[in-house]
Amino acid sequence: MSKKTKITLGVLVILAALGYLMVSGFSQFSAYYLTIEEVLAKGDSIYGDPLRVSGKVIGDSVQWDPEKVLLKFKVQENGKTLSVVHNGVRPDNFDDGQGVILEGTLREDGVFQADSILVQCPSKYEAMEEGNDSG
Amino acid sequence: MAEIGYLALLFALLVTLYSIIAYILGIKNDNKRLLASARGGVLSLAVLTTVASGSLVYLLLTSDFSVEYVAHYTSSYLPPVYKAAAFWAGNAGSLLLWLWVLAVIAAIVAYSRPKRGQEEEMLPYVSMILMIVALFFTYLVNFVANPFEPAAKYYADGYGLNPLLQNPGMIIHPTTLYIGYVGFTVPYAYAMTALILRKTGDAWIKVTRRWTLFAWLFLSIGIIYGAQWAYVELGWGGYWAWDPVENASLLPWLTGTAFLHSVMIQERKGMLKVWNIMLILVTFLLTIFGTFLTRSGILQSVHAFGDSNLGTYFLVFMGALLAVSLFLALDRLPLLRDQNQFESVLSKESSFLLNNLLLVGSAFAVFFGTMYPLISEAVTGDKVSVQAPFFNTVNVPIGIVLVALIGVCPLIAWKRATLRNLVVNFLVPFIATVIFAVAAYLYGIRHLAALVSYTVSAFVVFTIILEVYHGVRVRRKMTGEGLLTAFGRLFTRNRRRYGGYLVHLAVVMMVVGITGSSVYKVEGTASLDKGESMQVGDYTLTFDEGLKATIEPHKAVIYTDLVVSKGDQALGRLRTAKEAHHNAESLITEVGVKGGLREDLFVILAGFSERDYRAVLEGRPSQDPVTFKVFVNPLVAWFWLGEYVLILGTLFAMWPGRRLKAPVTAGGMKR
Numbered sequence: 001m002s003k004k005t006k007i008t009l010g011v012l013v014i015l016a017a018l019g020y021l022m023v024s025g026f027s028q029f030s031a032y033y034l035t036i037e038e039v040l041a042k043g044d045s046i047y048g049d050p051l052r053v054s055g056k057v058i059g060d061s062v063q064w065d066p067e068k069v070l071l072k073f074k075v076q077e078n079g080k081t082l083s084v085v086h087n088g089v090r091p092d093n094f095d096d097g098q099g100v101i102l103e104g105t106l107r108e109d110g111v112f113q114a115d116s117i118l119v120q121c122p123s124k125y126e127a128m129e130e131g132n133d134s135g
Numbered sequence: 136m137a138e139i140g141y142l143a144l145l146f147a148l149l150v151t152l153y154s155i156i157a158y159i160l161g162i163k164n165d166n167k168r169l170l171a172s173a174r175g176g177v178l179s180l181a182v183l184t185t186v187a188s189g190s191l192v193y194l195l196l197t198s199d200f201s202v203e204y205v206a207h208y209t210s211s212y213l214p215p216v217y218k219a220a221a222f223w224a225g226n227a228g229s230l231l232l233w234l235w236v237l238a239v240i241a242a243i244v245a246y247s248r249p250k251r252g253q254e255e256e257m258l259p260y261v262s263m264i265l266m267i268v269a270l271f272f273t274y275l276v277n278f279v280a281n282p283f284e285p286a287a288k289y290y291a292d293g294y295g296l297n298p299l300l301q302n303p304g305m306i307i308h309p310t311t312l313y314i315g316y317v318g319f320t321v322p323y324a325y326a327m328t329a330l331i332l333r334k335t336g337d338a339w340i341k342v343t344r345r346w347t348l349f350a351w352l353f354l355s356i357g358i359i360y361g362a363q364w365a366y367v368e369l370g371w372g373g374y375w376a377w378d379p380v381e382n383a384s385l386l387p388w389l390t391g392t393a394f395l396h397s398v399m400i401q402e403r404k405g406m407l408k409v410w411n412i413m414l415i416l417v418t419f420l421l422t423i424f425g426t427f428l429t430r431s432g433i434l435q436s437v438h439a440f441g442d443s444n445l446g447t448y449f450l451v452f453m454g455a456l457l458a459v460s461l462f463l464a465l466d467r468l469p470l471l472r473d474q475n476q477f478e479s480v481l482s483k484e485s486s487f488l489l490n491n492l493l494l495v496g497s498a499f500a501v502f503f504g505t506m507y508p509l510i511s512e513a514v515t516g517d518k519v520s521v522q523a524p525f526f527n528t529v530n531v532p533i534g535i536v537l538v539a540l541i542g543v544c545p546l547i548a549w550k551r552a553t554l555r556n557l558v559v560n561f562l563v564p565f566i567a568t569v570i571f572a573v574a575a576y577l578y579g580i581r582h583l584a585a586l587v588s589y590t591v592s593a594f595v596v597f598t599i600i601l602e603v604y605h606g607v608r609v610r611r612k613m614t615g616e617g618l619l620t621a622f623g624r625l626f627t628r629n630r631r632r633y634g635g636y637l638v639h640l641a642v643v644m645m646v647v648g649i650t651g652s653s654v655y656k657v658e659g660t661a662s663l664d665k666g667e668s669m670q671v672g673d674y675t676l677t678f679d680e681g682l683k684a685t686i687e688p689h690k691a692v693i694y695t696d697l698v699v700s701k702g703d704q705a706l707g708r709l710r711t712a713k714e715a716h717h718n719a720e721s722l723i724t725e726v727g728v729k730g731g732l733r734e735d736l737f738v739i740l741a742g743f744s745e746r747d748y749r750a751v752l753e754g755r756p757s758q759d760p761v762t763f764k765v766f767v768n769p770l771v772a773w774f775w776l777g778e779y780v781l782i783l784g785t786l787f788a789m790w791p792g793r794r795l796k797a798p799v800t801a802g803g804m805k806r
Contacts, residue, residue: 003477003478003479003480004476004477006480006490007477007480007485010480010485010489011488011492014489014492014493015492015496016497018492018493018496018499018500018529021500021528021529021532021533022503022529024499024505024525024528025500025504025521025525025528025529026521028524028525028528029521029525029528030507030519030520030521031520031521032518033508033517033518033519033520050439055358056575061279063740066662066744066759066760066761066762067662067760069660069661069662069762075169075202076571076710088232088471088660089741089742089762089764090741090742090762092713092721092723092724094721103522114571115522118445119721135280135380
């Protein structure tokens with residue numbers, strides 16, 4: 001085998017390893033971005049799959065149990081609602097109408113088990129920025 | 136004052152246009168006077184953008200709310216230092232900062248004294264390219280996001296700066312990151328000049344070595360300082376979340392690091408020419424892409440920057456740059472033939488090749504993962520995203536192999552390493568490493584990734600020590616110098632090499648910190664009544680005082696001072712707080728951190744009842760349980776310490792040393 005072939009082979013092996021890492025990473029850890037409507041429509045076909053769902057918090061539905069560190073609430077979008085439980089702390093600024101991105105899975109009882117709650121930046125900074133740029 | 140800024144930017148646009156045209160005509164007609172005048176244009180741009188920046192700072196400091204930008208990002212009560220730092224709080228100011236840095240760098244380049252010949256010939260082209268890049272930003276700050284836009288309405292006071300940005304990080308992180316980003320424009324401009332002039336040797340690499348190191352250094356500081364800022368300010372217990380904006384800053388760092396290494400191969404062996412051109416092109420484009428990602432808001436990110444139409448401009452600009460640069464590279468392809476070929480699979484050259492493949496592979500994975508929601512939506516219609524676990528799965532193995540390479544590289548000879556040479560060189564560090572691994576295992580490090588990571592780190596440290604030891608010994612034999620003199624001169628006479636070793640040591644320190652804090656992180660959450668304690672790791676935290684509040688003019692601080700002890704040892708009190716700022720709807724978490732080289736105790740005041748919130752603000756005692764989230768993050772401090780060693784090492788490598796007559800051989804160990 002010539003030097004060039006050896007080097008080429010080596011490079012190919014490394015690229016294959018990198019490719020394998022990526023593919024296995026994607027297959028293990030990719031999560032679908034779904035709307036609440038899609039989550040409800042897909043129902044049992046997505047139980048247990050990693051999902052990302054966004055919605056707005058319904059203020060009256062928030063139940064925060066500090067003793068158990070358990071948060072229950074509902075999110076809604078376009079008139080559809082989804083019940084959520086989160087074994088964790090109630091995020092700051094968790095008020096009615098707050099946009100959140102939930103990461104987690106849909107349980108068989110139709111409740112969304114959120115592993116993490118990302119509170120979309122609430123402040124007026126964002127809205128202002130948009131206003132600024134259109135001007 | 137706003138008029139001055141406004142006019143300065145307008146003139147900046149004219150001057151930039153003039154300078155570009157003057158360069159083109161001057162180069163075409165070989166008109167020295169025109170070229171000198173074009174160079175004057177570069178200096179004028181630096182002066183004008185300095186005036187514009189100065190006037191923006193003045194407007195911010197004097198709280199001139201007749202300017203929209205000032206009203207949006209500051210308020211009259213803000214501490215002066217954050218008023219000034221609000222310069223880069225929004226799109227318009229950030230772009231001005233970018234332009235300003237670029238203009239100053241372009242002026243430094245234009246007025247540098249090149250060596251006669253090739254360097255001198257390249258300079259006008261380089262300046263022209265820098266001015267073309269500047270033109271894009273000058274256009275943006277004039278017509279798309281002008282920081283001097285008058286206020287749309289009357290403001291009695293400004294909105295104030297986002298409380299999250301009111302942190303020393305706001306002063307250091309954006310500026311260093313932007314200096315790093317912009318710095319890569321210089322090697323890019325030289326690379327393109329080399330293509331235009333068909334001077335595809337290593338002249339462009341030699342001239343830009345310091346610029347590349349400069350850009351890389353600032354980019355590194357920017358990234359690490361950003362991580363440190365996120366650690367104390369975002370309050371989720373970590374420093375890196377693989378957020379799109381974080382990834383955007385990492386991408387050019389990865390390819391830039393690859394470039395830093397691969398140019399050495401071109402310098403020494405005349406190889407990898409096409410690769411180097413492509414690497415610097417990609418790195419430069421990624422710096423623009425990074426700005427685009429942060430400033431356009433096309434991807435969801437924890438860092439709040441708004442959507443805007445800036446994105447379109449950036450896309451068009453990047454597309455044009457890519458097209459022109461690729462055309463040039465393809466057209467000059469026959470000139471980029473390598474002068475040497477790889478002689479052996481086992482050689483220093485091939486270890487550099489592997490280093491590059493891994494760095495670029497990592498960059499590709501990070502890029503793909505970051506853009507995956509957009510890509511998958513375009514391809515399949517479903518928006519699919521990947522989170523931190525994906526990035527970790529891909530990058531941890533890559534990182535470990537890269538660190539191992541740091542150790543291997545100095546031990547392999549150039550051209551072709553023989554088996555004998557390998558055995559001789561590797562024997563001592565290998566045995567030391569094996570002993571270390573066994574000791575670490577017996578000590579209790581059983582987690583596979585951690586054990587591998589620490590073992591590999593130890594291997595690198597051993598090889599560096601061995602390299603220095605041999606260097607000192609050889610030097611003493613040759614010169615008869617004393618131990619310390621030989622040690623000192625070994626470093627100062629081979630700045631590039633030993634500066635590099637210092638940086639490698641810094642990388643190892645960071646790896647140690649990252650490994651410790653991610654593998655051995657301990658966390659606990661508990662809601663405590665007054666008088667109760669919680670246990671996390673070896674720490675006991677007691678909530679004995681209840682919640683308290685201090686009310687300042689523009690914020691209220693709800694806090695408690697927990698009693699902390701570790702085992703039997705009392706460690707005093709640690710404050711953890713939430714702040715309510717008048718200009719933000721949400722509460723801002725101010726974490727309590729008690730840290731040392733061994734570990735950080737990281738305490739978040741996670742939640743309290745609405746009733747207690749009102750009670751403590753009115754001076755009454757709290758009564759409900761309060762929730763705390765506690766992390767013990769081992770070895771985090773080594774990550775930050777590594778940053779300083781990295782700065783030291785890079786500066787050491789950049790520092791102009793004595794010009795040596797004979798090239799220093801940076802080969803494998805010689806016996």
